[in-house]
Amino acid sequence: MFSIGDFARLGLVSVRMLRHYDAIGLLRPAHVDPVTGYRSYQAAQLSRLNRIVAIKDLGFTLEQVRAILDEKVSTEELHGMVRMRRAQLEAQISADLARLRSVEARLRTIETEGHMRTAEVLLKRVPPVLVAELSARAASYEGEDIGPVIKPLFQEICRRVDAAGVSVVAPGLAYYVPEEDGSVMVHTCLPVSAPPGSYDFDVVELPAIELAATIIHQGAMEAVGPTFQTLAHWIEEHGYRSIGLAREISLHCPENEDEWVTELQIEVSQHTTSNGTGSS
Template sequence: MFKIGEFSRLSRVSVRMLRHYDQLGLLTPSQTDSFTGYRYYSADQLPRLNRIIALRDLGFSLEQIAEMLDEDVSAEQLLGMLKLKRADVEQQMQTEQERLSRLEAQIKQMNQAANHTKYDVILRDIESELVGTYREVAKDDNRIQEMFDLVEIYIAGYENARADKPPFTIYYDDEYRDEEIDCEVCVPLKYAIPENESIRVRKTPKQFKVACVIHVGNYLNIGQAYNALLNWIDSNGYQMKGLIREIYLKYGADGLEFELPQTYLAQESNQYVTELQLAVEKL
């Protein structure tokens, strides 16, 4: 028999933890002196103690370990508990991996911001333009891409009608929306073509005093450009006057059965170039 201190040294488990295991009923001393209160442990208790240590290392709580060490728990039930714990650990790993990915993206974004010139906002006038357009309340951004495809396919049916200019989107909502987006996609034309029930042909009005800013990279980070535009308007004593436009100076277009102007096509999303345009007026 070993006193608690001796058993602690040999098992490499602190006296405090041995007492805690005793209080929980996980590992009670083989014998307790009724007069002195000393706890005594035997060598044949080491396998149970080692199992407690191993299960704790696997992430089980002491309450779960008590249930697993219950003599009435079958091997099949114990295996089931281990499998459930494995699934729990796998889910935790996935969650942490996703968090790590978000951290890495944030670090990359901050490094890029530190290494690149800040957004420059300029004021200029925007000329009128002949365009083929399609407007609807789009379900989401993917639907907006489909709307562009519809217009491009329709225009491709008319010989040499597509102008060598970038397409753009006009947003009509009074607030930001990532679903049910009231927007109009516009594709430049060299000449007027017939309309159909969906696609219209019109000239956009000339605009004066338009605040413009360029965003380079994929659309996930375009919010930075919007923030720069907002800060510039506020800092320079302007207010919004018109609708927001996104002009796609470099963009991706895969899967179409005809060629688009190569001047504006990009192979990778980090090569995209988008100009934000917003008419403003002095306060």
């Protein structure tokens, strides 16, 4: 038999918690001294304590824990519940980390206001390109929505193109099409020289961009905000307006995302004045 203090240490819980479990009838001591009121526990009771703590940590109330234990949950069932909850917690942690990275990126954007690198913006023509393409829907343009969609999508298009034996002839690219409900269709593409055939991906020709304002972004795409906003300021200050979808060209994508190099392209045209001439 173990005193309540020793049992608490063995079970990695607090004495206060054991007293509470006793009070609500969830885990009674094996023996209570009728004179002193001291509680004593048996080693076999650690099994029930482990189940109580595990099920409680899954997010159940103590009343629900009691009901589950009364139904004699098997070890296998308990393992299944724990695995499911672990997956939920890992997903939540991943989402929270993505949200934190998004906040940090937004703060960096604010910090760079007034220090835009407009000299790095170039105008050029982008020729048409034949691409293998897969697409999927993201809830919004926010990084925490785009990231979980675009990364697996790029992995899948690479896998399918490789399995089809189709040659990739240039760096991959992505573009986004807004939907009426506020969601975004994410398109991932690999430029290819695809012979006629039936594939488990789309083969389409992206049209030429007659005039694109472009800038190079260095680093993870989660921190692309300042670069896009530099481009936006340049377009407006130089008398242009955006007329098409932005494209992201993945020039260099090593395992370390901080070393990524991406070209951002926005199709533009010059504003015209009331007499039809372009603004200077």
